[in-house]
Amino acid sequence: MKVIHLTDLHISPDKVMNCDPVEPCAAALRHIAHFHGDADRIVVTGDLTDHGDRASYQRLRHMLEEAGLGEDPRLRLMLGNHDNREVFQSEFPSTPKDPNGFTQWSETTKAGLFVYLDTHEPGTNTGHFCEKRSAWLKEILSSARVDGSDVWLFMHHNPAPVHVLSADSIGLLNGSRFRALIGEYRNTVRHIAFGHCHFTLSGSLHGVPLSANRGTARALWAGVEQPQPRFATGPIERHYNVMFIDNESTIIHSVDFERQDEVVYLGAE
Numbered sequence: 302m303k304v305i306h307l308t309d310l311h312i313s314p315d316k317v318m319n320c321d322p323v324e325p326c327a328a329a330l331r332h333i334a335h336f337h338g339d340a341d342r343i344v345v346t347g348d349l350t351d352h353g354d355r356a357s358y359q360r361l362r363h364m365l366e367e368a369g370l371g372e373d374p375r376l377r378l379m380l381g382n383h384d385n386r387e388v389f390q391s392e393f394p395s396t397p398k399d400p401n402g403f404t405q406w407s408e409t410t411k412a413g414l415f416v417y418l419d420t421h422e423p424g425t426n427t428g429h430f431c432e433k434r435s436a437w438l439k440e441i442l443s444s445a446r447v448d449g450s451d452v453w454l455f456m457h458h459n460p461a462p463v464h465v466l467s468a469d470s471i472g473l474l475n476g477s478r479f480r481a482l483i484g485e486y487r488n489t490v491r492h493i494a495f496g497h498c499h500f501t502l503s504g505s506l507h508g509v510p511l512s513a514n515r516g517t518a519r520a521l522w523a524g525v526e527q528p529q530p531r532f533a534t535g536p537i538e539r540h541y542n543v544m545f546i547d548n549e550s551t552i553i554h555s556v557d558f559e560r561q562d563e564v565v566y567l568g569a570e
Contacts (some may be wrong), residue, residue: 302412305541305548306455306553307344307346308514308517309348309499309517310345310348311519314356319519322351323360323364325518330365331368332561333370343375343377344494345378346379346456347379347420351357353462361463363391367563377417377455379456380404401433402540407433413452414450417451418430428459428469435479436480442485453490454492459495461480465523467521467532487507487508491510491516492509492544492551495511496514498521499520512553514540514541515539520538522535541555541559
């Protein structure tokens with residue numbers, strides 16, 4: 302199974318971190334449409350817009366349509382801290398939501414169960430995993446374990462501290478509750494993919510592999526070489542991830558889509 306993981310679009314009429322977020326996102330969408338017509342899913346893990354305004358969601362819809370992805374059944378749109386749940390749901394009404402109104406759902410795929418978790422909380426940049434969301438996810442994971450199904454979990458916020466102060470200060474507020482649940486179902490969850498941090502990241506949580514990518518709006522410098530209380534950026538490539546999933550492995554490639562024209566294919570000497 303082939304899955305495109307795209308994140309942190311931050312669509313806005315204004316600059317985001319001194320950078321235009323629209324054209325890089327449009328370039329990524331064009332690149333995905335051109336090179337990954339065989340992808341089974343295209344998952345966007347939140348921060349679709351920068352201000353959660355209606356005009357930016359409408360702009361995103363137009364961009365998707367221009368790339369030929371407007372009504373694509375493979376597309377899965379999720380919420381991040383910069384989004385607005387009510388406005389998003391009114392502009393993308395076909396996106397599922399749970400009985401509590403959260404924009405979260407699960408679906409059976411040929412690889413196993415894909416779970417899309419809503420960690421958005423209005424009025425804050427931190428992620429939330431409340432008791433209602435916990436009960437919802439626990440029920441899904443419990444059913445998957447009984448059925449013998451593997452689970453791939455997608456979310457916006459970093460589920461564990463990443464040892465970068467600027468990211469951890471707005472990470473998952475109820476993280477201990479989430480991490481305890483993952484620990485309980487560590488043999489059911491195969492992988493957790495997220496965004497939010499704007500830098501390349503991999504690791505594990507209770508033995509469950511994690512991955513994140515830089516997004517399209519602006520790539521950030523992690524700053525692990527020194528305390529990093531503020532966001533930092535520089536000449537860092539934006540990218541999206543391509544996940545190849547089978548019964549034995551999950552392989553992830555990062556695609557620096559803006560450099561495609563510079564790629565040289567070497568022939569046999």
